[in-house]
Amino acid sequence: xxxxxxxxxxxxxxxxxxxxxxxxxxxxxxxxxxxxxxxxxxxxxxxxxxxxxxxxxxxxxxxxxxxxxxxxxxxxxxxxxxxxxxxxxxxxxxxxxxxxxxxxxxxxxxxxxxxxxxxxxxxxxxxxxxxxxxxxxxxxxxxxxxxxxxxxxxxxxxxxxxxxxxxxxxxxxxxxxxxxxxxxxxxxxxxxxxxxxxxxxxxxxxxxxxxxxxxxxxxxxxxxxxxxxxxxxxxxxxxxxxxxxxxxxxxxxxxxxxxxxxxxxxxxxxxxxxxxxxxxxxxxxxxxxxxxxxxxxxxxxxxxxxxxxxxxxxxxxxxxxxxxxxxxxxxxxxxxxxxxxxxxxxxxxxxxxxxxxxxxxxxxxxxxxxxx
Amino acid sequence: xxxxxxxxxxxxxxxxxxxxxxxxxxxxxxxxxxxxxxxxxxxxxxxxxxxxxxxxxxxxxxxxxxxxxxxxxxxxxxxxxxxxxxxxxxxxxxxxxxxxxxxxxxxxxxxxxxxxxxxxxxxxxxxxxxxxxxxxxxxxxxxxxxxxxxxxxxxxxxxxxxxxxxxxxxxxxxxxxxxxxxxxxxxxxx
Numbered sequence: 001x002x003x004x005x006x007x008x009x010x011x012x013x014x015x016x017x018x019x020x021x022x023x024x025x026x027x028x029x030x031x032x033x034x035x036x037x038x039x040x041x042x043x044x045x046x047x048x049x050x051x052x053x054x055x056x057x058x059x060x061x062x063x064x065x066x067x068x069x070x071x072x073x074x075x076x077x078x079x080x081x082x083x084x085x086x087x088x089x090x091x092x093x094x095x096x097x098x099x100x101x102x103x104x105x106x107x108x109x110x111x112x113x114x115x116x117x118x119x120x121x122x123x124x125x126x127x128x129x130x131x132x133x134x135x136x137x138x139x140x141x142x143x144x145x146x147x148x149x150x151x152x153x154x155x156x157x158x159x160x161x162x163x164x165x166x167x168x169x170x171x172x173x174x175x176x177x178x179x180x181x182x183x184x185x186x187x188x189x190x191x192x193x194x195x196x197x198x199x200x201x202x203x204x205x206x207x208x209x210x211x212x213x214x215x216x217x218x219x220x221x222x223x224x225x226x227x228x229x230x231x232x233x234x235x236x237x238x239x240x241x242x243x244x245x246x247x248x249x250x251x252x253x254x255x256x257x258x259x260x261x262x263x264x265x266x267x268x269x270x271x272x273x274x275x276x277x278x279x280x281x282x283x284x285x286x287x288x289x290x291x292x293x294x295x296x297x298x299x300x301x302x303x304x305x306x307x308x309x310x311x312x313x314x315x316x317x318x319x320x321x322x323x324x325x326x327x328x329x330x331x332x333x334x335x336x337x338x339x340x341x342x343x344x345x346x347x348x349x350x351x352x353x354x355x356x357x358x359x360x361x362x363x364x365x366x367x368x369x370x371x372x
Numbered sequence: 373x374x375x376x377x378x379x380x381x382x383x384x385x386x387x388x389x390x391x392x393x394x395x396x397x398x399x400x401x402x403x404x405x406x407x408x409x410x411x412x413x414x415x416x417x418x419x420x421x422x423x424x425x426x427x428x429x430x431x432x433x434x435x436x437x438x439x440x441x442x443x444x445x446x447x448x449x450x451x452x453x454x455x456x457x458x459x460x461x462x463x464x465x466x467x468x469x470x471x472x473x474x475x476x477x478x479x480x481x482x483x484x485x486x487x488x489x490x491x492x493x494x495x496x497x498x499x500x501x502x503x504x505x506x507x508x509x510x511x512x513x514x515x516x517x518x519x520x521x522x523x524x525x526x527x528x529x530x531x532x533x534x535x536x537x538x539x540x541x542x543x544x545x546x547x548x549x550x551x552x553x554x555x556x557x558x559x560x561x562x
Contacts, residue, residue, distance in 0.1 A: 019374065093401055125512060129427045136435025140407065143439060147400070147446055162439055169435065186512055 003189060005029045008118035012289075029121060033110050037261055042072035044260035044307070051308070052315045082249040087150060090246065094148035098141050099247070099254035105137025106261045113268050114188040116278045116295035117287070127188040128176055131269065132169070135224075138262060139165035142226075142233065145255065146243035157242025160322065161226060161233035167329045168223040168230075174337035175213040175220070178344040179203050179273045182210070182353065192277035197298075204274040206355040209343035214274045216337050218306075221266040223329070225259060228314035232322055263310055264303065271302035375419055382415025399445045407438050424511045 006022050017025065046061065046069065053060025061068035086095055112127040114120045124130050139162050146158015180186060182203060183194045195201050204214045223230035234242030244255045271277060278295035285291025320328065351359060389409030396402045410433040417426035519527045 023374075091398075091400060094404065097404065124423060126423050126427045129424070129431070133427045133430030133435065136431065139435065139439055140442070143442055144404070147442070159443075162443070166435070166439060 003120070003123040005119055005121055012118070012287075026121070029119075033115075033121065034107060037107070037110060037264065038257065040264055041257040041260040042076065044263065045075065045256065046072045047307070048260075048311050048314075051311045055312070055315045076253065079250050079253040084249040084251065085246075087246050089150045091148040091150065094144045095246075096251075098145035098148060099251045099258070100141075101144065102138050102141030102258040103254045105134055105141060106258045106265060108134040108137070109265050112188055113265060114192055114272050114277055115299055116292045117189065117192075118292045119296060120188065123187050123189045126186045128180065128191065128269070128273075129186050131265075132173060132176075135262070135265070136165070136169065138258065141258070142243050145247065146233075149243070149246035151246050153240045153245045154243050157233045157235075157239045157245070161243055164226070164230065164233065164325065165224055167326065168220045168333075171216055171220040171329065171333040171337040172224060174334070174341055175217040176269075176273060178210055178213045178337075178340050181341070181344050181348060182206060188272055188277075192272055192279060195276045195279055197276060197279040197281035197283065199276070200357050201279075201355075202274060202276045205357065207344065207347045207351075208356070209340045209347060210274070212336065213340045213344070214270070216333050216340065217274070218270060220329075220333055221270065222310065222313065223325070225262045225266055225310075227259075227263060227310055229317040229319050230325060231314075231319060232325060235319060237319075264307060267306035267310065268299070268303045270306055271299060275302045275306075277302075378415060379419045382412045382419060385409065385412030386416060387412075400442070403438060403441050403445060406441070407434060410434065410438070422511060424515055 004026075006017060006025050009025060010017055049071070050060040050068070052058075061071040064070045064074045086092060109131045111121045112124050112131055114123070142165070143158045143162035146154045146156070146161065149155070149158075179191065183191045185191065195203055199205060203210050205211065222228075226233050232242075233239075234244070239245070244252055247255060276298075278299040280291070280294045280298050283291075285294045354362075386409050389405045389407075389412055392405040393402045393409060396405060410429065414426040414429040414433075417423070417429060
């Protein structure tokens with residue numbers, strides 16, 4: 001069996017749970033994760049508005065609650081109260097199923113996202129591969145949303161979205177593969193446990209190729225989540241708002257929520273693969289409950305910092321054209337990612353998998369030894 | 373117990389989706405039911421402990437093939453008008469044949485069913501179903517080792533096939549510049 005939240009709790013309390021209890025623990029854990037993630041998705045919209053206001057020297061939402069913090073709740077209530085409009089000429093089944101596909105694809109990725117060494121729903125052996133697989137449901141959802149609306153704007157947005165997501169999966173997968181080569185496994189625990197709490201042990205500083213791979217991954221992740229400067233599927237100046245032009249009420253909110261949660265997932269993957277994930281300096285707390293909370297804090301700090309960068313990028317960079325988007329993907333990012341993959345393989349073969357820092361240190365040590 | 377529940381859900385999704393793919397008249401809807409069916413198959417792989425195959429099923433079919441199909445149906449306009457057929461998708465007036473062809477078709481179907489049933493019964497009666505499949509053994513390493521040792525020839529051949537497909541796609545989608553220039557010169561000369 002692979003490590004799950006249940007196996008962690010049973011090892012902590014030294015009890016073997018009956019299947020019913022296993023089911024209940026999973027249910028509670030899933031309930032917590034889904035709610036926290038929905039909260040993060042909601043707060044993401046708030047953060048987006050507040051940070052954009054900060055960048056543009058405005059106030060942003062500041063009426064509901066302290067600093068406008070409850071604005072997303074008010075928005076949510078507004079979304080639920082709004083009339084749910086289904087265009088008469090639309091394809092009803094596809095129109096209703098598209099936002100659900102988007103949201104379920106993202107929610108399925110939380111199965112393997114490593115919040116801490118214990119609090120991970122299921123540490124599948126194929127963790128990162130599974131994550132890539134289920135997150136491709138989002139592409140289907142976006143395409144169907146655009147197609148079924150039976151509107152020109154939506155159609156163009158949906159086609160752009162699907163082609164963009166398929167194209168940018170290639171550099172994402174290739175730059176993840178470089179890390180998988182170093183860690184020697186696909187499960188998130190293997191990927192994270194090869195790193196340490198301090199930056200010198202992170203995979204981003206392992207060798208020059210992984211350093212480039214991080215930026216390739218981050219740029220491609222922006223494109224996969226349809227974030228600016230790659231938000232062509234919902235380009236306001238050209239396509240009204242792209243694939244969700246016709247959507248209103250809670251269905252629209254599902255799309256928005258899926259987008260913000262996808263940004264969180266992609267940032268979480270970036271922090272788990274490149275930035276040490278849930279590792280805490282000195283392994284403070286160890287395997288106890290306190291250690292788990294420290295690890296969760298470490299993971300969330302890194303992820304939310306990346307989340308900030310994503311929003312920051314959105315409000316400072318202009319949008320690309322469609323042909324530029326494809327040029328960036330196929331002529332720059334994919335060859336660079338391939339080069340990184342081969343470079344990492346050569347590095348592992350040449351230096352026996354040691355990181356560049358340890359190599360420099362060993363050279364320094366041998367140099368000083370020679371001096372004596 | 374979980375394996376059982378997972379199996380029943382996956383089997384239901386697979387069969388239900390597959391039936392609806394055939395019965396649905398709108399091609400776009402058929403694609404979506406195909407998606408359900410394929411995800412059910414991924415679930416079946418999971419119950420067998422072949423998680424790598426399950427994830428590959430998701431990556432290849434959900435992320436690639438279904439989107440490709442959706443694009444193809446959309447660009448050919450197949451999803452817009454529903455095809456007027458009866459429930460078994462056979463034209464009421466046979467366009468492909470008459471009573472004799474249907475007779476021979478039915479006869480061959482019966483013969484195939486009998487032969488297939490004969491083969492399948494022997495398989496089923498001799499098959500031993502394991503009590504509980506070994507869940508979540510490390511399949512990735514085994515697949516990788518097998519691919520690069522025993523089946524390396526197949527591996528390389530499939531990579532050549534994929535490269536050929538890639539080059540073919542590039543050649544087909546490439547705009548033929550020569551023809552455009554010739555056309556332009558022709559226009560100028562006229």
